[in-house]
Amino acid sequence: MSAAEEVVAEGHEAVEAVPKRAMTLGTGTSVVVLLLLIAVPLFAKNFVIFQLTQLLYLGLAVLALNILTGGSGQFSLGQSAFYAIGAYVTAVMMEQFNVPYFLCLPVSAVLCFGAGFxxxxxxxxxxxxxxxxxxxxxxxxxxxxxxxxxLEHWTGGVQGLVVTKPDAPFGLKMSQDMWLYYFTLVVVLAIYILSVNLLRSRSGRAFMAIxxxxxxxxxxxxNVALYKTLAFGVSAAITGVAGGLSAIAVQFVAPDSFTITLAIQLFLGMVVGGVGWLPGSIVGAAFIIFVPNxxxxxxxxxxxxxxxVLLFLVIxxxxxxxxxxxxxxxxWIAKIKQK
Amino acid sequence: MELFTNQVLAGIATGAIYACMALAVVMIYQAIDHLNFAQGEMAMFSTFISWQLMQWGVPYWGAFIITLAFSFVAGIAIERILFKPLAKAPVLTNVAGFIALFAIINSSAGLIWDFTIKQYPTPFGSAPFLGSQLISTHQAGMIGVTVLLLLGLYFFFQYTRIGLAMRAAASVPESARLVGINTSWMIALGWGMATAIGAIAGMLIAPVVFLEPNMMGGVLIYGFAAAVLGGLTSPFGAVVGGFLVGIFENLAGTYIPGVGNELKLPIALALIISVLVVKPAGLFGRHIVKRV
Structure with missing residues (x-):
């Protein structure tokens, strides 16, 4: 190919630059949101608690995509695949090998990290x-x-696998749904804090530079190659944990729950929440859970x-x-304060 | 050997469908720099319009022409009303817009014409072509129309002023605006043309896959794959890509053991990706050089 044939493109970046400080919430707002997340289930019915759990783990999956796309600028429609691996690893370990559920999630994360990398x-x-x-x-x-x-011996083939819902430990008087909600909340919070720190670290700056x-x-x-694959790995690992949490919460995994539709939903969640803004992930998850209803x-x-039409209105x-x-x-608040 | 030639022929026949769709995909990519995920649904809707016209007693070619005109205008209208306001929004927001359009068209078509499968007539007849059992006259006609379209587009872009203006608006919008090209309308025109080409593709595909709101799902995926394989900057590449994908798909289904209908798509896509890893801009695409 001759040089004359080459086309020069400039200026059009696929993902806009978000400064790293703009990626998170302020301390005050974070505390309010956290208190809300802790308090709401105490006043809600079991089904609502289940939906909130769903909100948390889907938010986690959107967050993973956000790290990949908003952080390192790589686009992925394959998140549903890592989500599926995470869900199946957790489900198979819980059901076929009787491993306690909280030990399955790290395994899901490690395997998905490998797959993503x-x-x-x-x-x-x-x-x-x-x-x-x-x-x-x-x-x-x-x-x-x-x-x-x-693989049918482990995965149950087209039929899928039924997963047992864990009871609250230490004899806590709490419904299974509520226990699962708080368990999910702790996992999601831990990963959220890790992600924020990751993006503020040397690696995070490398992602954003790329x-x-x-x-x-x-x-x-x-090292562009290293950090790009690393971003894929980290994103896949977090998606895997989200998948594992979903397997425990839904109590069921089947191949057809992890189609491209899921990947597209996660993508929409990211756009609605704001590309590159981690707290937006939960807003995006809320959009993809509640707006279809x-x-x-x-x-x-x-x-x-x-x-x-609703999606168009939002964008x-x-x-x-x-x-x-x-x-x-x-x-606006800053303006009002000035007056 | 006979099995091989037969499978290649069958692949070319299905490839013609993908080539048609890929051509429409590349057209719009040239004009707006995005892949339009709603393209297949737009083609499906146009095909339904022509079907409805024929139900009302309009002859095939009359319905064909009216549908083309309708699609051209509808494409421009969609751009003006829905996507012009998003011109300054981030790329990913635009992609979300395409997904929204997809949902809207698919669901409305389902409501208007319901989800039952409908027969769609062919202007070429369905007798075996030149005595071959694998290619019917309809499929041969489809290949003919695709090649004609490609030639027409080549002359349009290469030898007409408006074609030149469209190319300029797509590759360097700022400079194009400075020499007096109305770039915003060039984009609308691109939408119109892409929608019309999509309509042709839809009307040619419908006799093979039957008419229903979800008819384009699989076709569009292969169309995208074909366009990407051929190189998104080249209409010629898109057509070649379409035939290659058709052949790949058939050969993989025949020769790789354990590959049923279910695994055909992943294997075809995996092959395409291995090609892309070697040639990242597609087979015939131009390499894009980035300025720092």
Whole structure:
């Protein structure tokens, strides 16, 4: 290929630059949100608590995608695959090998980290749409792989696996749902704090340098290949934990719960929450859990269309997602304080 | 050997479907720099419009022309109303917009025409083509139309002023604006053309896969794969990519043991990715050089 044929593109970065301080909430707001998360289940019914648990682990999966896309600028439609691996590892260990549930999650994380890190290797040469296609392939392949015959002994094939819901330990007088909620909350909080610290660390800065300009980043001595695959690994590990939590909460895993639809939902969650803004993940998760229900409530036959219209409304009003709402309201509060 | 030739022929026949779709995908990618996830649904909707016209007694070619005109205008309208306001929004927000459009079109088509499978006529007949059992005259006609479309697009982009203006608007918008090209309308025009090409693809595919709101799901995935394999900057590459994907898919299903219908797609995609790892811009795509 001759040089004259080459096209020069400039200025258009796939993911906008979010400064690392803008990626989190202030201390005051964090404490209020945390207190709310602790208090709400005490006044809610079991089904609502289950939905809140769902909100937490889906939020965790969105957060994982956010680290990958918002942090290191790599796009993935394959998150559902890592989610599936995490869910299956946890389910198989709990049911076939009787391992206690809290020990399954770290194993899910480690295995998914490995899977993500390995998948990151061929993905290194791809970016943008090409990377989207590669990850998409992973997402479409995963349900089929889980159905394979020689794995059926562990995975239960098309039928899937039923998982036993754990009881509250130490004789606590707490319903299973409520115990699971607090367990999930602790895991999610721990990972959230780790993620925030990761993005503030040397590695986090390397991710963001790569996101903002890969060539400049490598000129500054950042090992681009290492950090890109690392981002994939970390994201996959967190997604795996989210998958494991979902297996425990839903009490069931089957290949067809982890299709490309899940990956697309996680992607929408990220956009609605604000790309690169970690606390937005929970807002995004709320969107993907509750808005389809609202749409169904408005019109049964046209629920898809109503969902689409609602999604359009959100991205018109706040193209940068929940982050934009927070940034704007902070600016207003500052203005009011000045007066 | 006969099995091999037969499978390749069958692959070319299905490849023609993917080539059609890939061409529409590349068109819109050229104009707006994004992959439009709703493209397949737009094509499906256009096909339903033509079907409805034929139900009302319009002859095939009349319905064909009206549908093309409708799709062209609808494509422009969608861009003007829905996506122009998002022009300054981040890329990923635009992608979310495509997903929203997908949901809206799919669900409305389901409500208007319901989800039952419908027969769709072919203008070429379905007799065996040149005595071969594997390619029907319809599939041969489809390949013919795809090649004609490709030639037409080549001449349009290479030899007309408006084609040149569209290329300029897509590759360097700022400079194009400075020489007096209305880049915003060029994007709308790109949407219109892509929607019309999608409509042609839809009407050609419908006799093979039957008409229903979800008919495009699988086709669009292969269409994307074909477009990416051929290189997103090259309409010619898209068509070649389409045929290659069709052949890959058939050969993988025949020769790799244990590959049923279920695993065909992942294997085809895995092959495409291995090609991309060697040639990251696709087979015929131009390498994009980034300025720091």
């Amino acid at each position: 390995l998948f990151g290797q061929p993905a290194l040469r791809l970016s943008g749409v090409y990377l989207a296609l590669a990850t998409f392939a992973l997402a479409t392949a995963m349900p089929q792989l889980l159905k394979l015959n020689f 996101r903002d300009n890969e060539i400049a980043a490598s000129a500054m001595g950042i 609202i749409a169904e409530g408005i019109s049964k036959g046209l629920s898809g269309a109503v969902f689409g 018109y009003l706040v193209p940068h997602g929940a982050r934009q709402v927070v940034v704007q309201s902070e600016a």
